[in-house]
Amino acid sequence: MKGLVAGDLVLVTEQVGAHGPLRVFWRGKSNERNPGKELAGFFASLLEAARVRRAPLEFHFGAMEYVNSATLTALVQFIEQCRSAAVKLTVIFDAERKWQRLSFDALRVLVKGDGLLELRPI
Amino acid sequence: MGKYSFSIDVPIRNEWANIDLLLTSVKYCFAAMFSDVDGCQTMAMVTGELLENAIKYGDWSGRDRTFRFQVSGEGKQARVVVENPVSDVGETVRTIESTLVWIRGFPSAEEAYRARLLEAATAKDSGVSKLGLVRIAHQGGCKLHVEAAGHCVRVVAEVAL
Numbered sequence: 001m002k003g004l005v006a007g008d009l010v011l012v013t014e015q016v017g018a019h020g021p022l023r024v025f026w027r028g029k030s031n032e033r034n035p036g037k038e039l040a041g042f043f044a045s046l047l048e049a050a051r052v053r054r055a056p057l058e059f060h061f062g063a064m065e066y067v068n069s070a071t072l073t074a075l076v077q078f079i080e081q082c083r084s085a086a087v088k089l090t091v092i093f094d095a096e097r098k099w100q101r102l103s104f105d106a107l108r109v110l111v112k113g114d115g116l117l118e119l120r121p122i
Numbered sequence: 123m124g125k126y127s128f129s130i131d132v133p134i135r136n137e138w139a140n141i142d143l144l145l146t147s148v149k150y151c152f153a154a155m156f157s158d159v160d161g162c163q164t165m166a167m168v169t170g171e172l173l174e175n176a177i178k179y180g181d182w183s184g185r186d187r188t189f190r191f192q193v194s195g196e197g198k199q200a201r202v203v204v205e206n207p208v209s210d211v212g213e214t215v216r217t218i219e220s221t222l223v224w225i226r227g228f229p230s231a232e233e234a235y236r237a238r239l240l241e242a243a244t245a246k247d248s249g250v251s252k253l254g255l256v257r258i259a260h261q262g263g264c265k266l267h268v269e270a271a272g273h274c275v276r277v278v279a280e281v282a283l
Contacts, residue, residue: 008142031142031170069171069253076243098160099167102261109236110243
């Protein structure tokens with residue numbers, strides 16, 4: 001699974017074992033005008049890879065410097081796509097940084113009893 | 123002028139790349155003034171979201187492709203103002219005001235933000251988030267207001283540092 005470079009945003013992927021988590025490390029800034037469009041192809045490939053390998057996904061945001069609200073919109077829409085595909089997504093963020101805590105902890109509103117979305121502050 | 127009075131007032135070309143230049147500048151200005159890292163990030167976020175809205179929803183059909191950005195403050199209070207041309211001032215002010223009224227309809231900005239996230243999760247158009255102003259209200263802890271200014275709309279965010 002290839003990563004992605006889009007403007008100031010760098011996504012690095014890592015697969016742990018055959019069915020271990022498929023990790024995406026978000027780095028830099030996501031500040032594009034329409035990040036949903038930029039990310040759509042990557043998200044589609046990622047979800048397909050997770051389904052085929054029966055692997056959960058992990059998004060690591062700890063090293064991110066900035067995300068705009070359009071990126072957060074793309075993220076919540078991807079969370080719903082993962083749920084529809086019955087793929088578990090874990091969002092890992094740095095709770096010591098206020099902007100990360102406020103941005104990602106609010107995603108708790110999308111957590112349901114199906115266990116397909118987990119938020120993990122570090 | 124007090125020890126912590128500050129003001130930046132600049133015309134900005136409506137190019138998307140300028141948003142990052144501005145929000146990074148604001149972040150570093152605040153880092154130089156205060157040692158509060160979280161506060162710097164808050165100012166950068168408020169600046170970025172307001173500038174994005176100005177470029178996305180501004181009317182750039184005229185010859186002048188610039189808009190106004192101001193950040194000022196005193197002590198522990200800052201004010202971010204973005205003023206950009208729009209095609210219909212009255213309609214734009216009403217649209218923004220209706221969003222602000224919608225936010226105030228919740229017990230807290232946090233609850234409004236969570237409600238908007240739920241809406242965004244099922245929205246069909248990924249290019250329109252409508253998350254910017256409510257994010258500023260919640261994560262920035264800002265008081266927001268909008269007003270007409272000639273052929274421009276002026277959005278003001280009051281930030282407690």
